Every structure is written in structure tokens, then in C-alpha cells.
Amino acid sequence: MTGTAATIGGVAAGRTPYPQAARQLLRETLFAAARDELQRRAWSQITMADVASAAGVSRQTLYNEFGSRDEFAQAFVIHEGERFMDGVDAAVRAHFDDPRAAVEAALEAFLRAAGEDPLVRIVISDDGTGGMLPFVTTQGMPVVQWATARLTATIEEGWPQAPPEKARLLAEALVRLAISHITAPGEAPEVTAAATSELLGPFIDEALGTAPR
């Protein structure tokens, strides 16, 4: 995201320039197409041509936007992550007055939503080569870094007095624990969320301050 541009090529601020908007629309369409296809077959069974045609776009356009199959898969995983991060964001914002409750609500929302999502289940249970699981585990750093950055931003927005480094620390730990609990679930979401909130509570109090903004 390039933030809110002032003026680009004479375009008024606030309105998204056409090229960006078109590109965004293209990506969204391609992701939606891939999502549809994944309801039926596994990722290894879906070709780039399938995705392109399901999106009503030529295969070449797909390759122009994403350099390779893996790159698309990586971007797709992160895009799906957006869906969940929206829920996480909302949960945090609903508790800007109580950081411990914010963490608990956010984690529970994520674990519940992701745990029930059919697409996530497919990705998690798909262990074979060619699946998308590696992008969440062994090659999961892009996802971790992206999710950490987004969560850090939300935390800093709600608790601007918090030291940035501590916000990042908390965010990354939450992201890694969330991924861990999705790939290898132990207790029910609410139990895990409550326990994690209790664990991180003392740090949260110290870093975000017991007093709200």
C-alpha cells in the first residue's frame, strides 16, 4: 500500500488512479477465481490456465501480474490472510480500552474463523508437495512478516504510547502462536485465547499500559 497519495500525474488526492484500481481489481478477481477452484480440487490439481480462465482473463495476464505459480500461491495465502486479519482488526478495535481483552478477543476470533474455514482446512490437511501448506510453515516468513506488520500497525493505532518495538514483539508472538494453534490445534479457541491472554497479560500491561488512550 502506497498510503494516500497527494497528487500523482495530476490526479486529485483521495481518488485512486485508474492503473492502481485496475490492477487491484485484477488481483482480486484472480484470487476469487483461485478460491473458487480450491473448493473443488487441491492446489496441485489446479493449473494457471484454470485460474486465468475462471477469472475471465488470459493466462498471460496472470503471469504479468504474478511472475510464477509459487509467487501467486504466496500472494494468495496472504490475500486470504487479509480476510482473517480484518476480523482480528475489528476484535482489537472493539477493545481499545482493555488491551488484555483485545488480545483475547482477537486470537479467539482468528482461531474460530480460521478453524471453521473450509479453505484453511484444505490447506492444513494438504501435506503433499505442490500444496500451499509450506507457505504457512516452512516457507512462512512472508506471511509472518506481513501479518506482524499489520497487527503491529493496529496496536500502535490503539495504544500510541506503547514502545514500537514492544508492539512488534507482541504482534509477532501472537502471529506465530496463532499459526501454531491453527496447524496443530490443542484446546478449543476460547480456551487457547484465554490462556494466551493470561500468558501475555503481564507484558501487555507493561507495554501497552493499563490505562487506555
Add this chain to the structure above:
Amino acid sequence: MTGTAATIGGVAAGRTPYPQAARQLLRETLFAAARDELQRRAWSQITMADVASAAGVSRQTLYNEFGSRDEFAQAFVIHEGERFMDGVDAAVRAHFDDPRAAVEAALEAFLRAAGEDPLVRIVISDDGTGGMLPFVTTQGMPVVQWATARLTATIEEGWPQAPPEKARLLAEALVRLAISHITAPGEAPEVTAAATSELLGPFIDEALGTAPR
């Protein structure tokens, strides 16, 4: 582990009865054989017959001890974990007077040892079906639970006044974070360990008490 038995079938306490000892020896030998084989081929290329013969044992004996190939792999992963948990234990014990330092040293020891271990590297980089990676990630609960139990025991030994539930909470989080940082490494071990220690520090102070035993 059955702890220290009092008297079993007339055998004096303290001495391990032969059957247990033999069984233990058998398992160790089989694990060592598997470890040797894994230096050369991937797990999917190694047959149960390979393991058995490398251990100088019949294939049937292997099947008598471990019901199936997957069961053996699972047990093997945990057995390898023992090696690292020994180091973790030692690191914790060296800092019974300073719980924060204990956590930092333990995590750093683990990340360093596991990160440099050739066997771990193989397991992590092996994404194909038939590998051992699932036993650490998607089917990793047995490992998580075992490691959590062991670490919990060590913590309770060093800080007996700590509430058992809090010790368990801390242990499981450390285990999950450790696995996460092994499968998807971010910073160097010492950085990760220091950051995690800072994150969990406040909880540690509260749960294990600032005052040593």
C-alpha cells in the same frame, strides 16, 4: 516413564528390571539405526527392513515394538527431541536463580542446536509426502504435548512455588514458539531468545516469582 518402582516381581528397587532395560535398549538401537540411515537417504526412501537390518534386528521385532511405520516415525521424532531437551534442561538448571535468564538460555540453546543439526535441517526442508515434517507441524500435537510436559516438569522442579497451571502455560508457549522459529527462522538465535525472554519476562516474574527458591 514409570518413575522409581518400589519392588516389581521381587526385583530390588533402583535396579531396572531386565524386560524394561531390554526394551529400552531395543528402542535406542532402532532409533540409532534410523538416524544413521537418515544421513544418507530421505525418510521416504528408507524401508522398515532397512531400519531393522541396520539395527541388527528382524523386521518383525520392529513391528512388535512399533505398530506401524508412522508410529515409529512419530516416536523417532520425539526421541530426537530428547537430545535437544537435554540441552534445554541443562540451560534451565544453570539459571534456577534467574527465571528470565533461564528461558533465554534455554531457547537460545535449543534454537542454536536444532538450527545447526543436519538431521533437523533435512526434516525441515523435506516437504514431500512421506517425510517427517508433518510430525512437527500439522500432526505435531504429540511432540508439543511431550515437550510441554517435560519442560513443565523442569520448571516445577526449579520453581516449586509456581502455580502448576502457569508453569504449563509458559512451557507450551515456549515449545510452540520454539517450533515456529525452527521451521520459519527469523532473526538469529540469540536475538530471538532475548526478544522472547523480554516478552515473557513479566509473566515469568509473576508466575515463577522474582525471588529464587
Add this chain to the structure above:
DNA sequence: TTCTTTACAAGATGAGCTACTTTGTCAAAT
């Protein structure tokens, strides 16, 4: 422009087949 179409080489994958191997379980022998 930007997207589509068409074409292409290199590599991967699938079908179809056979032969062999491996897994997991027996009962008998040591």
C-alpha cells in the same frame, strides 16, 4: 497503452502396463 492471442522450448505429468517392493499380520520354528 494494456490485454489477448499465438507460438514455442523445456520440463513435468498422466495413462497404461508390468514387475517388483513394501507394509502389516500370521503361525511355526528357534
Add this chain to the structure above:
DNA sequence: ATTTGACAAAGTAGCTCATCTTGTAAAGAA
């Protein structure tokens, strides 16, 4: 308790050929 030999069922390996897919490039259309 361990080994041996045997077994069915399932899986894999090798093989061939045809087809498909990936990734890239250039030419054409909106």
C-alpha cells in the same frame, strides 16, 4: 523373546509415449 518364512493387499518403480503445464516472447486487437 526373537527370528524365520510366508502371505494378501497395497504401493512403488520402471518404462514408453502422448499430453499438459510452465514460463517466456512476439505479434495483433481493443
